[in-house]
Amino acid sequence: MSKFVTNAWYLGAWSSEIGEENLLSRRILDLPIVFFRKRDGSPAALIDRCSHKLAPLSLGKKIGDEVQCGYHGLQFDCTGHCTKVPSQNQIPPTANIRAFPVIERYGAIWIWMGDAAFADETKLIRLEHYGEEGWGIVTGQYIRFDCNYLNITDNLVDPAHTTYVHAATIGSPEGSEVPVKVEQTDDYVLAYRWIKNVPPVPLARKMGNFSENTDRFQYYYLYLPSISCVDFGTMEAGLEPTEENKNTGLRSFSYNFLTPETSDRTHYFWLHIRNYKTGDAEADKDVERLMTATFLEDADILAAVQLQQAETGVREHTKLAIDNAPARVRRLTERMIQAEAPI
Amino acid sequence: MSKFVTNAWYLGAWSSEIGEENLLSRRILDLPIVFFRKRDGSPAALIDRCSHKLAPLSLGKKIGDEVQCGYHGLQFDCTGHCTKVPSQNQIPPTANIRAFPVIERYGAIWIWMGDAAFADETKLIRLEHYGEEGWGIVTGQYIRFDCNYLNITDNLVDPAHTTYVHAATIGSPEGSEVPVKVEQTDDYVLAYRWIKNVPPVPLARKMGNFSENTDRFQYYYLYLPSISCVDFGTMEAGLEPTEENKNTGLRSFSYNFLTPETSDRTHYFWLHIRNYKTGDAEADKDVERLMTATFLEDADILAAVQLQQAETGVREHTKLAIDNAPARVRRLTERMIQAEAPI
């Protein structure tokens, strides 16, 4: 049985990574993929192996809308169809290779690794307030994690680790005892908490112009199988928690797109949307620095955890209350993988 | 069956490696260990894996006499008892982890990797003349060997290799044909030889003030499973070989403490005790340099031997007379390992 959900849109590359001429090679769900663009700019993705002797096509070059293998010159179009074999007229059907559905949105190329028949664009996640007036974006970031993607999803619905792993960045001891509520649907697991009627933190005071006490909220969404959205906000204390009211204060959506590279390595793409200091390049840089430092803290501890798990064959030795949301994510993911397995 | 004797005191770390705040991680008998000190200075050792998700505790920090995991803040005392789990009051018994008996002596932390019920302090080796008036010490040295510890014990009861491996350092062709006698008890294997009535070597002439010919002795003790003591001396020729007479000339005890890291890596700690030029920092440096150069010669050849053994699955192809003492060490060690195995 596969270790991955294949019928899902994964972020394969930032749009800026694929220019007019280059061929981008990237391993996704343990398969080598080559990304490129046709002359009209639209993206394409093929298995990064020639059908002849398995040379990586990414070592070849683009010829019009096609990719030419750098070994013997076989050519493939964006559907994986082999259109040319040097020195012979007839092209054997075994020369065709696998192509993958891709779409471009939100400054990224999204790839569907499973059954192409199910590659429905409407299944792509919708990013809140992306590109809207009054909202700014820090986009296009990437970190590689040396661990299984589920060790990362654990963290992304687990506020408990922030006090310890992120003591030097975003963690704070206060609030660590405020209980976390957990909900789930077929699409996501949500862990969230409200810290009500407290003075604004210094940053919020400075940027939000709050006169009185504030209510703070933290919503950790994990869209299955592996896209995280962390919705943080600070608003005047006592307001009804409607979407509209939430946007009256300071609010940010931190998106993390996990794309498994192998079973023990993960591509971690992220972008950040906020409703304050928009268009402020210095503030953008601050967010980028803080987020990068924070995610590297995760990457360090999770790489160490991965090594211990690999050595012992044990993933966790004792279960704790804080594992509620992570355990749900794992359970639902497991169910999705099983649903894809041949009967 | 284990490849190691577990019921033994192994040198885990030099005392100087563990300060007030740091957590020292070291793999011993293929287990990750974290060493630290309590506030009263006494040492402690735990398995270096949190009971929750197996994060190395050495990535966390000390809180009073306890270790706090850097992932979710679980806390453990020096007995391995879990004393705190964030966000929950009840601590499951599965949260406890393994602690290891340790004692501090001779400037080192000694760890007992086997059944704690047998961790008797009196079983710790006694170092000859350590700290005594008239005897000086070069202490606190460490080299990692990329080979199984038994390949090193082979060398440490084998005078025959010194002529070839140590030609550039301590080896000499003379004496290479003087036969070696071998004895054994339950505690040690001893290979030794006397070179009688010969002129002192230049170094001995200079330092020992010998008027006449000398008797030279070399005793290679291997205390099972893996502590070596090399007792070298030069004395006036013809004296009775009593302990007292042996100390009238030049004498040194070179101790080598082997602590298996894995089955193909070994921590090699050593210290050196001598009755000449005591308190002479320059002479100390000379000993340190000579010993380090000598042991690196061993490390080089043994790493090459280890690779060939691993490739072929063969440890030795032909048995020679010089293998007498090494073979005894291996046989006795094997017997100790078997005695520990569950029936």
Added chain:
Amino acid sequence: MSKFVTNAWYLGAWSSEIGEENLLSRRILDLPIVFFRKRDGSPAALIDRCSHKLAPLSLGKKIGDEVQCGYHGLQFDCTGHCTKVPSQNQIPPTANIRAFPVIERYGAIWIWMGDAAFADETKLIRLEHYGEEGWGIVTGQYIRFDCNYLNITDNLVDPAHTTYVHAATIGSPEGSEVPVKVEQTDDYVLAYRWIKNVPPVPLARKMGNFSENTDRFQYYYLYLPSISCVDFGTMEAGLEPTEENKNTGLRSFSYNFLTPETSDRTHYFWLHIRNYKTGDAEADKDVERLMTATFLEDADILAAVQLQQAETGVREHTKLAIDNAPARVRRLTERMIQAEAPI
């Protein structure tokens, strides 16, 4: 069953690699070999493992015509006979080690890895025009390929790859559609083509002084199991293709000697013989640079192919017409390996 043909002369080292005193260690057909010279200059080759504890003999030193192990001083003559064991008079027969037939010719040491009874000097390849008046040599080159030797022999009888892999060096689009003929004997597979009655290429025009159109020939010989000779030439158009006429124009023999290191690494030795600009050091340098650049292009693509093959367990997914000669080489090599296998 072995993955290699053992009953063959392999190029083990360039003569210049083995001086009077040094011991050269090199892995050949997945065995460690130590090469050295006796005092009369004649070469010798032994397994690079002492019979005692398997220490590499190449870490020892030469004593007269023998090799002394650097661990305990065992000595071996060039037949693998153990002549000395320190501290004992009787030498057990198990102390002897394997020796390999070697001969020195063409500036190289050739080694026979199979049954010594078949090590017939007449089976060594004869190099065309080597050392003859009017012919110059670029000799003594070496590149390591990170792939199985059969992936390299594929290339060496496959003109089709040159257009793509060697676009920056020796490849040219013209002629890529001229069909290749293939012949085979028990000794070699030959792929060749003539490009008739075409203007000389710029280099040929400059060096060959051709007045009219030329005929160009390319003969790719693969002497089994793994020596390649590429015979290239340009001559006046319309001449009979006799050996004599072929030598009237520009002609070169490019020899490539593949010696498997392991199943996924290959020693690639090469030399180059030509009948133009002989004795011209600058021209020699040009050939060396061009050939090195060309073979590194092969090494790059083949290392990538090897990784894909290793990952998938598939060597080729679809068969093409251009695989004719490579497939014959593989078939004949397989037959040679099977013929060596014990019944």
